[in-house]
Amino acid sequence: MKNLTCLAFLFSCFLPCQAYQIEITNKKLANIPVFLAGYYGDRVFVIDSVQTDVNGKAVFARDYRLCAGMYTLIAPGKLSYDLLLDAGQQLHIEWQTDKDIRITGDEQTAAYAAYLAWTNTRPVKEQLTERRRQIISQHPGTFLAAYLTALQPVEAPDAEKTVGKAQMMQTYQYRRSHFFDNMPLSDVRLLRTPLFHETIHYYITKFVTQQTDTLIHIAYRMLEQASGNYETFFYVSDFLIDFSLRSKIKDINKLHNFVRRNRDMLGIKGQALLPARTSTNYFKLVDEKSLQTRIANMPFIDISGQKFDPQTVQSKYRIYFFWKNDCPRCLAEVPRWQTTLDKYKRKSCFGIAVNTQNDVRHQENRILTFDPLCINVSIGNLSSCETIFFTLDYSKIVVTDFESNIIAIFGSTASLDSFLRIAQ
Numbered sequence: 001m002k003n004l005t006c007l008a009f010l011f012s013c014f015l016p017c018q019a020y021q022i023e024i025t026n027k028k029l030a031n032i033p034v035f036l037a038g039y040y041g042d043r044v045f046v047i048d049s050v051q052t053d054v055n056g057k058a059v060f061a062r063d064y065r066l067c068a069g070m071y072t073l074i075a076p077g078k079l080s081y082d083l084l085l086d087a088g089q090q091l092h093i094e095w096q097t098d099k100d101i102r103i104t105g106d107e108q109t110a111a112y113a114a115y116l117a118w119t120n121t122r123p124v125k126e127q128l129t130e131r132r133r134q135i136i137s138q139h140p141g142t143f144l145a146a147y148l149t150a151l152q153p154v155e156a157p158d159a160e161k162t163v164g165k166a167q168m169m170q171t172y173q174y175r176r177s178h179f180f181d182n183m184p185l186s187d188v189r190l191l192r193t194p195l196f197h198e199t200i201h202y203y204i205t206k207f208v209t210q211q212t213d214t215l216i217h218i219a220y221r222m223l224e225q226a227s228g229n230y231e232t233f234f235y236v237s238d239f240l241i242d243f244s245l246r247s248k249i250k251d252i253n254k255l256h257n258f259v260r261r262n263r264d265m266l267g268i269k270g271q272a273l274l275p276a277r278t279s280t281n282y283f284k285l286v287d288e289k290s291l292q293t294r295i296a297n298m299p300f301i302d303i304s305g306q307k308f309d310p311q312t313v314q315s316k317y318r319i320y321f322f323w324k325n326d327c328p329r330c331l332a333e334v335p336r337w338q339t340t341l342d343k344y345k346r347k348s349c350f351g352i353a354v355n356t357q358n359d360v361r362h363q364e365n366r367i368l369t370f371d372p373l374c375i376n377v378s379i380g381n382l383s384s385c386e387t388i389f390f391t392l393d394y395s396k397i398v399v400t401d402f403e404s405n406i407i408a409i410f411g412s413t414a415s416l417d418s419f420l421r422i423a424q
Contacts (some may be wrong), residue, residue: 020089045332069192150183186228254270
């Protein structure tokens, strides 16, 4: 594994000894709600909210640590401001306008705030590049340096440059081959910034020849680079699956089948793209047949405490939504999942929301039921390894037919939506 291990990530988001406390002060924000939200690929989800006092003061505080990434403060209609957070999460932020924000408590966060303020002067491209280089050299090895490096364009070295008609093609070929040199796809911290999704979307849609064989070659390289962290591997896999479902390129089903076969949950072949330490110690990979048998034999319990047998559901598609209470991304997917079920109910979709963490009879019912489109159940006897397999702090969606044959597995409702849109 390149930088992060799966084990480290499993606990990095919820360490009691690394609680976050973000104090804000702005007299212009008196007596209003302010939200703290996090980025995740192309999504933004609310993490915390506070009500400011008459002096515009408030404190975001919890007894767990936020994952390294970019976060944003939102006061609807008044403020939207991005913060870069890493290890230091005891902050004080004071400002009157979005151009004079002062941050104390962490050098990285303050340095990024100063950089943002400087960009308001509208520097030219050369000035931006040089300023980033200066900050990177001043903060080596930090998330701030990694993020600003990812913003830097990849330039061909002088030895690779040519003159005349061949220059443009040579530069293009070099940039395509080295596109992710400055932004390693396995760095899960970058996944929690808008940059990750924007970069892979630009690359696959604007920088790659839209031919199936070329896209398959590029997809393999992207998955290989993203495999240093299971979460980035999930995200890139789902992005490519969604791209293949939406694209109208001839024979694009070849790309879809390639990514689907290599996606880590769908077969043993996916192990080749994951570090050995990940696949043997922290991640349980199973083939599709094994997963199908496991789902068919799960002891589902509904809210009333009764056993639930999915075989009794006469529906074209059974859609299993595996989630848990303390997974913010799972909870962020809930409204989209419910909306998707309702949107495609004409195709006989039945949802089964499976809580893999707690007994649904003894918890707040976070998922509202679309009767008769959905039922809430829990699982009583999963081993820890199986629980990690199904959740990993990231919701999993398994689609089966009425005979319980697995049709597809997705990591996001965006991919599910694309699938149901074209499914017959």
